[in-house]
Amino acid sequence: MPHAPLHLTVAHDVPPVTHRVVALAHDGMSPFELGIAAEVFGLARPELDVPWWYGLTIAGETRAPMRMLGGLTVYADADLGALAGADTVVIPAWPTARRPSPRLLDTLLDAHARGARILTICSGAFLLAATGLLDGLSATTHWRYADLLRRRHPSVSVDPDVLYIDHGRLLTSAGSAAGIDVCLHLVRRDHGAAVANVVARRMVMPAHRDGGQAQFIERPVAGADGDDLVRQAADWALSNLDEPLRVEDLAARAYMSTRTFTRRFNQAMGTSPRRWVIEQRVAASLPLLEETTHPVEHVSALVGFSQPGTFRQHFLRIMRTPPSAYRRAFRARDAERRIAS
DNA sequence: CGGACTCCCCGCCATA
DNA sequence: GTTATGGCGGGGAGTC
Numbered sequence: 001m002p003h004a005p006l007h008l009t010v011a012h013d014v015p016p017v018t019h020r021v022v023a024l025a026h027d028g029m030s031p032f033e034l035g036i037a038a039e040v041f042g043l044a045r046p047e048l049d050v051p052w053w054y055g056l057t058i059a060g061e062t063r064a065p066m067r068m069l070g071g072l073t074v075y076a077d078a079d080l081g082a083l084a085g086a087d088t089v090v091i092p093a094w095p096t097a098r099r100p101s102p103r104l105l106d107t108l109l110d111a112h113a114r115g116a117r118i119l120t121i122c123s124g125a126f127l128l129a130a131t132g133l134l135d136g137l138s139a140t141t142h143w144r145y146a147d148l149l150r151r152r153h154p155s156v157s158v159d160p161d162v163l164y165i166d167h168g169r170l171l172t173s174a175g176s177a178a179g180i181d182v183c184l185h186l187v188r189r190d191h192g193a194a195v196a197n198v199v200a201r202r203m204v205m206p207a208h209r210d211g212g213q214a215q216f217i218e219r220p221v222a223g224a225d226g227d228d229l230v231r232q233a234a235d236w237a238l239s240n241l242d243e244p245l246r247v248e249d250l251a252a253r254a255y256m257s258t259r260t261f262t263r264r265f266n267q268a269m270g271t272s273p274r275r276w277v278i279e280q281r282v283a284a285s286l287p288l289l290e291e292t293t294h295p296v297e298h299v300s301a302l303v304g305f306s307q308p309g310t311f312r313q314h315f316l317r318i319m320r321t322p323p324s325a326y327r328r329a330f331r332a333r334d335a336e337r338r339i340a341s
Numbered sequence: 342c343g344g345a346c347t348c349c350c351c352g353c354c355a356t357a
Numbered sequence: 358g359t360t361a362t363g364g365c366g367g368g369g370a371g372t373c
Contacts, residue, residue, distance in 0.1 A: 031351090033349085172342080246348075246349095247348080262350070263351085266350095266351090272349075272350065273350095274348080274349055274350080275349095275350095
């Protein structure tokens with residue numbers, strides 16, 4: 001994954017909490033999804049040089065101890081009232097069979113109307129869909145629940161083939177681990193790719209899996225053979241993004257014919273070699289846009305696009321905004337935060 | 342922007 | 358019979 005430059009400063013003060021994340025817990029939930037929220041948003045992160053960080057509150061409909069799968073017990077810090085002060089609400093999961101109380105739905109609607117962001121992981125999409133906020137929008141959930149979600153909420157366009165979908169203030173993500181991807185994605189939006197990479201690295205996660213990546217990645221049980229060769233070729237490509245990187249060359253690095261290489265690449269990485277390279281190039285350009293003043297043409301060349309026009313085109317498609325606008329927006333947000341803090 | 346050119350993708354299929 | 362390989366080619370995407 002992209003080896004972005006890291007700016008780790010030593011022994012910093014803990015960044016001030018100016019953004020409340022409230023995760024909704026319920027009886028019988030899986031601790032894993034709640035753990036994702038705790039890991040990404042609930043730690044103090046003194047190692048990060050950021051003007052602000054998240055503070056996490058666990059809210060529940062009840063203050064009574066809640067049993068989680070696997071025998072853990074969780075006590076909510078707060079009741080639903082906490083959602084009134086939330087900047088971001090995380091719905092880590094929701095029992096697909098449970099009917100949400102009107103009070104819970106109203107609380108979520110209020111939070112959204114107030115401008116809060118709502119992020120769901122796995123079956124959490126069912127609760128968000130029940131509010132009606134997803135009507136007319138695309139959303140995703142665990143692939144096992146996709147059909148059920150589609151049947152229950154026909155006006156939601158369910159896409160089971162992506163890791164997460166970002167509508168700005170409404171984010172949905174696929175099964176368990178995709179929750180990490182969407183949370184890191186949010187960190188990237190808030191703080192930039194370099195900071196997200198530091199968090200990802202601490203979690204020993206690949207820095208960036210694109211939201212559009214297939215949920216299904218078929219992988220033979222023991223991936224010690226051809227898959228390793230594919231990964232090695234991909235690793236090499238990552239550290240040589242500025243080279244032309246034709247599929248034929250990558251295949252040669254994996255000692256395979258191009259046909260076999262493309263086939264195995266698809267199985268191992270969930271996307272084709274060419275598409276993957278382009279995504280990696282765009283991903284590698286983010287820290288450069290954020291942290292350097294290199295002209296876009298220069299950034300384009302640094303990440304391997306021989307024509308700046310091609311770079312802009314792919315950047316626009318993937319990031320939904322042109323490189324220059326991305327840089328401007330990032331700087332503006334950054335400046336705002338420095339003044340605020 | 343258009344158009345020519347190259348390269349990629351992937352179903353198909355003979356083969357190992 | 359089953360599974361992986363890799364050449365071929367048409368249609369599509371990317372490049373210049």
